[in-house]
Amino acid sequence: MIHVLPLSFFDRPALTVARDLLGKALIRQVGKKMICGVITETEAYDGPQDKACHAYRGKTNRNAVMFGPAGQWYVYFVYGMHWMLNIVTGSKDYPAAVLIRGVGEWDGPAKLTKALMIDGRLNGKTAVKKSGLWMEDRGVQIPAKAVRQTPRIGVAYAEEWARKPYRFLLEGYNADQWVSSRSSSSPA
DNA sequence: GCAGTGATCATA
DNA sequence: ATGATCACTGCC
Secondary structure: OOEEOOHHHHOOOHHHHHHHHOOOEEEEEEOOEEEEEEEEEEEEEEOOOOOOOHHHHOOOOOOHHHHOOOOEEEEEEEOOOEEEEEEEOOOOOOOEEEEEEEEOOEEOHHHHHHHOOOOHHHOOOEOOHHHOEEEEEOOOOOOHHHEEEEOOOOOHHHHHHHOOOOEEEEOOOOHHHOOOOOOOOOOO
């Protein structure tokens, strides 16, 4: 029942992956320390036509990972102090990714990267256990009514793309009924 | 409401 | 080389 999300999970449209990541577990392992939580908020950044997507102006050194195969972490630094965590989706050469905006008790994309000790060293790594950061399906089904969609946050510059409902939130999330963020149980 | 903080990218 | 911008947060 519990299993690590396979790379094929990410080799789908960013919007589909963003929706399906709600309720999945994000697990971080650094040495003997294990931290995990349930994904509660995501945003899709979908391709070269999406004005909010970093790849809108083409491939650069920063966004190069988005052009790679699905299932790699895209981690970048912004505002001089914050790390953002994304997972690359879709085909190689099609730049798309899903931003992980909320996990368990950590409400906010920069708060969760800080809590999970995520920084640029993970950029370009694949989301498998060996990398120290991966995701698992723990058998929780998310009903459609528990999913809310809204426009993305902080992308006002993207004009009509700023209004598209590419942000996904898990409603009614209660940390106690899912998984403890301080769990020290071994990974499945 | 807005300062902080520094990498990144376009412009030159 | 320079300056604007930024997928945010915390404090006013």
